[in-house]
Amino acid sequence: MNAYDSVRPLRWVDSRLQLLDQRRLPLQAEYVDCYSALEVAESIKEMVVRGAPAIGIAAAYGVVLAAKDAYARAGQGWREAIADALRQLANARPTAVNLHWALARMERRMATLPIGDDPYLTLLDEARKIQEEDLAANLYMGEQGAALMHEQGAVLTHCNTGSLATAGYGTALGVIRSAYAQGKITEVFADETRPWLQGARLTAWELKQDGIPVKLIADAAAAFLMKQANVQWVVVGADRITANGDVANKIGTYGLALAARAHGVKFMVVAPSSTIDWEMATGADIPIESRMGDELLAVQGQRVAVEGVDAWNPVFDVTPAEYVDVLVTERGVVHRPSREHMAALR
Numbered sequence: 001m002n003a004y005d006s007v008r009p010l011r012w013v014d015s016r017l018q019l020l021d022q023r024r025l026p027l028q029a030e031y032v033d034c035y036s037a038l039e040v041a042e043s044i045k046e047m048v049v050r051g052a053p054a055i056g057i058a059a060a061y062g063v064v065l066a067a068k069d070a071y072a073r074a075g076q077g078w079r080e081a082i083a084d085a086l087r088q089l090a091n092a093r094p095t096a097v098n099l100h101w102a103l104a105r106m107e108r109r110m111a112t113l114p115i116g117d118d119p120y121l122t123l124l125d126e127a128r129k130i131q132e133e134d135l136a137a138n139l140y141m142g143e144q145g146a147a148l149m150h151e152q153g154a155v156l157t158h159c160n161t162g163s164l165a166t167a168g169y170g171t172a173l174g175v176i177r178s179a180y181a182q183g184k185i186t187e188v189f190a191d192e193t194r195p196w197l198q199g200a201r202l203t204a205w206e207l208k209q210d211g212i213p214v215k216l217i218a219d220a221a222a223a224f225l226m227k228q229a230n231v232q233w234v235v236v237g238a239d240r241i242t243a244n245g246d247v248a249n250k251i252g253t254y255g256l257a258l259a260a261r262a263h264g265v266k267f268m269v270v271a272p273s274s275t276i277d278w279e280m281a282t283g284a285d286i287p288i289e290s291r292m293g294d295e296l297l298a299v300q301g302q303r304v305a306v307e308g309v310d311a312w313n314p315v316f317d318v319t320p321a322e323y324v325d326v327l328v329t330e331r332g333v334v335h336r337p338s339r340e341h342m343a344a345l346r
């Protein structure tokens with residue numbers, strides 16, 4: 001079995017979507033069943049499934065469930081009957097554009113269906129394609145990103161961009177997997193990624209499963225690490241990249257980019273083209289999700305700040321394109337992205 005076969009965040013089994021419950025990892029590996037689009041939307045909101053590409057894939061299967069239900073209820077009128085479910089999926093989380101990309105692709109497929117046809121098998125086929133193409137893109141980006149690493153050294157990554165966040169293998173973590181297999185990486189440092197701890201709970205778990213040595217650091221240690229250690233690259237994923245190359249990703253990414261530039265460490269963003277929002281000119285317009293303050297005020301359900309203290313909890317930030325040394329996509333690699341350079345990826 002290949003390493004990237006070992007973890008699957010989503011699987012379609014007997015007319016339902018099963019999601020590996022990422023809220024419980026790494027202590028428990030349990031799948032949650034989704035029988036309806038509403039259950040998929042809730043699972044995205046509650047972060048049972050997370051990571052931009054995985055959210056998109058989940059939404060695509062959500063459309064399959066919605067169409068099945070709409071056809072059972074309304075027959076030929078299923079296109080109208082599905083509208084509410086599509087809205088619920090679209091509103092599940094605001095920042096990752098992959099969600100909207102996947103819904104738009106499913107709607108385009110819906111439009112090709114003759115009136116009156118049962119949409120189920122056609123839409124299931126499209127959702128499966130989205131999932132398969134994402135895995136293929138990751139494997140390819142892994143090779144492309146690894147090829148950019150010319151010197152042996154350590155890498156630092158943020159959040160979780162691995163199999164759990166995608167159809168498999170991962171984006172930034174895919175590059176790390178490929179580069180490690182080629183002997184280019186001496187050490188992987190993973191930010192714990194407060195407050196949800198994607199790094200501590202998910203990235204460390206994935207790398208451990210692959211036998212790739214990983215050292216966890218507090219987010220606050222990143223700049224000092226860059227000063228002290230032989231870190232060659234910071235490698236991260238993205239939730240939305242605008243037409244000028246600005247990058248929204250997990251909160252803390254912007255600070256990493258600033259620190260990397262100050263210390264001569266190169267900054268790589270790895271994302272499939274489904275993460276690029278060509279309609280949005282710059283990162284200033286990206287909707288940034290704010291989550292409940294409780295995520296900060298408590299750790300694993302245990303309150304750490306005194307009652308009455310409030311919190312500000314934006315869960316993404318935007319890194320201006322000028323701090324990105326290289327963007328790796330399945331459509332190609334862009335150095336120092338700008339509106340002009342990005343056009344090569346369209």
Ligand SMILES: CSC[C@@H](O)[C@@H](O)C(=O)COP(=O)(O)O
Nearest residue numbers: 050051052159161165237238250
């Ligand atoms: C390949 S995943 C890329 C991004 O989605 C990832 O870095 C990230 O920020 C995920 O945020 P999350 O809030 O866990 O969904």
